[in-house]
Amino acid sequence: MASLSVHLFKDSFGPFVQLLNEHGVNYQMRQVRAGVPMASSGVLEVMQAVGSAAMWGALATVVVAFINSRRGRKVIITTKENTVVHVEGLSIAELERVLEHAKNLTAIDPGKSTAETD
Numbered sequence: 001m002a003s004l005s006v007h008l009f010k011d012s013f014g015p016f017v018q019l020l021n022e023h024g025v026n027y028q029m030r031q032v033r034a035g036v037p038m039a040s041s042g043v044l045e046v047m048q049a050v051g052s053a054a055m056w057g058a059l060a061t062v063v064v065a066f067i068n069s070r071r072g073r074k075v076i077i078t079t080k081e082n083t084v085v086h087v088e089g090l091s092i093a094e095l096e097r098v099l100e101h102a103k104n105l106t107a108i109d110p111g112k113s114t115a116e117t118d
Contacts, residue, residue, distance in 0.1 A: 003045040004059075005030070005104040012109035013042045015069070019062040020046070025055065046105075053100070060095040063087055066107060074108040 006027070008016055020027050030043040048055045067073050067088060075087040079101045087095060099105075 002048045003028075004048070004099070004102055006044040006046055007104065007106045008042045008044065009106065009108045011111040012066070012073070012107040015109060016062070016066055016107050017044070019065050020044075023058045023062050023065075025058050025062060056096045056099045057092070059099055060092045063095060063099075063105075063107075064092055066109075070109065072110045074106075076106045076108075077102045078104050078106075 006016070017027075026047040027044045028047060030045055046055070046059060063075050067075055077085045077087060077098055079085065079098065080103045081101070082103075085098050087098075090098065
């Protein structure tokens with residue numbers, strides 16, 4: 001089973017996991033060891049069944065919903081070729097194609113400072 005590492009920064013953990021659950025995307029929590037410095041607040045592994053391309057469409061929907069639900073949110077994807085893609089402005093179809101070649105995904109919610117200005 002293939003997987004995609006998802007790094008969740010700042011206040012993105014709860015909202016991103018909620019969207020994964022709502023859209024039926026399978027994931028596992030990656031173990032974080034105490035005392036080890038971590039840049040992100042959480043790391044997930046999004047699981048893909050071998051031969052199932054439908055997961056990319058569901059994950060693309062999650063990413064677009066995450067970005068569009070609050071101003072200031074960002075998602076950055078690094079492909080297997082080490083190309084960095086900022087997701088804002090991509091269509092769901094374009095995002096699906098990028099996700100098929102993704103090595104990892106980073107979701108950032110800047111948190112309360114933008115929530116107060118919404």
